[in-house]
Amino acid sequence: GLNSPLIISANITTKVGTWTVDFDSEEADMPWGKVSWSSLEPDGTSVTVQVRSSNDQSSWSAWETATNGNSLSSTPNGRYLQIETKLQITAGDVSPVLLDLTVEVGNLPPMADAGTDQTVEQTSWDGAEINLDGSASTDDGFIEPLTYSWNWDGSLADGMNPTVLLPLGDTEITLTVYDGQFSDDDTVVITVEDTTPPEVMCVESVNPHGNTIPGEDRDNNSKDKNNVNPDGFYEIIAEDICDAAPDIYIGTADDPYMFGPFMSG
Incomplete structure (x- = not known):
């Protein structure tokens, strides 16, 4: 919320106007950055700004005199920043003018999120x-x-x-x-x-002893031409996308014992 009282005091030699505002960042422990302002300050006049911070608008930090456009150096983090601007005439009758005032919050630490498992x-x-x-x-x-x-x-x-x-x-x-x-x-x-089982295939193979090619016509025997695998040799091949050489175990449905491991092929 904003609280903007204007307090004016004067004596024979000095005229002072004070403007105070409470800025609510709406976040506890907000780091405060720069305070910048534009003003017209004829000779014999001045504009000064001081700030202090609080998380509850009850307990305030010490005042820090701000330097126009520079980062605050001693004001602690807090939800609220109270800004007091003093416009003063020390000579003559022309008043200084505050055109605008800007408060920048400081840099907040980032928060990393690597996603879900x-x-x-x-x-x-x-x-x-x-x-x-x-x-x-x-x-x-x-x-x-x-x-x-x-x-x-x-x-x-x-x-x-x-x-x-x-x-x-x-x-x-x-x-x-x-x-x-x-x-x-x-x-x-x-x-x-890896929950995908390997694929096991039983394919016709060459007789390792007789070098017989499946389906080959041996000695012009016509029966061989019609026999897909005349020597009855087969090769067991296992392929797995995650294992270059899966082990093979051989057994029967009635026998609890398995033989192996054997290499694919």
Whole structure:
């Protein structure tokens, strides 16, 4: 809210006008930045500004005399800033004029948000590509635009939404945002899991002993032409998108024991 009393006092040699206003930032512990004003100050006149802060408009800090256009140096953070402007005539009859006065808040620290934890399916032997998302991070826009740095297990990525390759398992990633003065961190855990079973195929194969090609006509025997795999040899092949060489175990439905592991092929 605003509170703007104008107090005027005068004697034979000095005329003084004081204007006081309470500025409400609507946020506790607001850092205060610059106080700037424009004024007309003929010879024999002056305009001075002093400020103090409070979170409750009851307990106030000490007064600080402001320098036009410069950052405040000793005024602590607070929701309210009380500004007292003194217009004074020390000689003559012409009054100074306050044209405008501007208060700037200081730079608030940013808040990092690395997004929600994710569980994704492995898509290659190396892991899975993940889109990281720091777009929910916030900043007041002062100083510089936010920069985004992600780091995990010795790896780095930059930008608000980088795409990174993560291995099988849990990876904790730290996002650091920086506004040119302050920084903040947040972490996200990405879980890459493999729930897709390998594909197992039984395919016709060459006889490793007789070097017979399936379907080959041996000795012009017409029966061989009609026999897709005359020697009855087959090869078991296992393919998995996440494992270059999956192990193969062989057993029967009636036998609890499995034989293996065997290499694919």
